[in-house]
Amino acid sequence: MSASMYPTPHRLFIGKDNHKFFVSHMTVLPDGQKERLHGHNYMVALRIDLRDISFQNFLHFDVFKKSMEAQCKEWDEHVLVAEHNPFLKILKRDSTEVEFTLCGKRYVLPADEVIFLPLENIVVETLSREFCRRIIERMGPALDKKLVASLDVAVTETVGQGGGYFHVVE
Secondary structure, eight states, X not given: OOGGGSSOSEEEEEOOTTSEEEEEXXXXXXTSOBOOSEEEEEEEEEXXXXXXXXXXXXXXXXXXXXXXXXXXXXXXXXXXXXXXXXXXXXEEEOSSEEEEEETTEEEEEEGGGEEEESSSOOSHXXXXXXXXXXXXXXXXXXXXXXXXXXXXXEEEEEXXXXXXXXXXXX
C-alpha cells in the first residue's frame, strides 16, 4: 500500500489493561431469534492518526486515556440493551426498574443496572461506533481537530475476536 492511502504517517495507539468493561447483553438476529443473556469482558483499543507531530503541537495521551477510562467505567457491570432494536418492547421504565420484552421474552431488571443504548443491536461493531462517539463527546474541545485526523476504535470480546469503527475527524 502506498503512503497516500493513509490520512497521515503518524499514529498513536492506546489499549491498556484498564481499558475494559464487563457487561451483559443479548445479540438479536434479523429473524427475531436471540442469544441468551450473557456477558463479555470487552477490551478497548484506540488508534489516533495525527496530522502534525511538531513540538509546539504536542498531543498528550492523557486526554484520550481519561475519556476511554470514563466510558469503560460508565458501562462496566451493566446490562446493555439496544433501544432501537425492532424486537424490543419497553413495558415499564422508571427510577426503580425496567420491564421489557426482547424477541418475545420478558425481562424485569433494576433500573440502575441497565443502560439503554441508541443502537439496533449490542455487538462489537455497534459498540465500537458508540464508544467512539461517546469519547469524542467527552473530549470536547480537547480533541484538537487541527492535530487529529482520525480515530479508530477496536472492541474485542475475546482474544482475536472483535470489531472496530473508523472515524475521520473533520
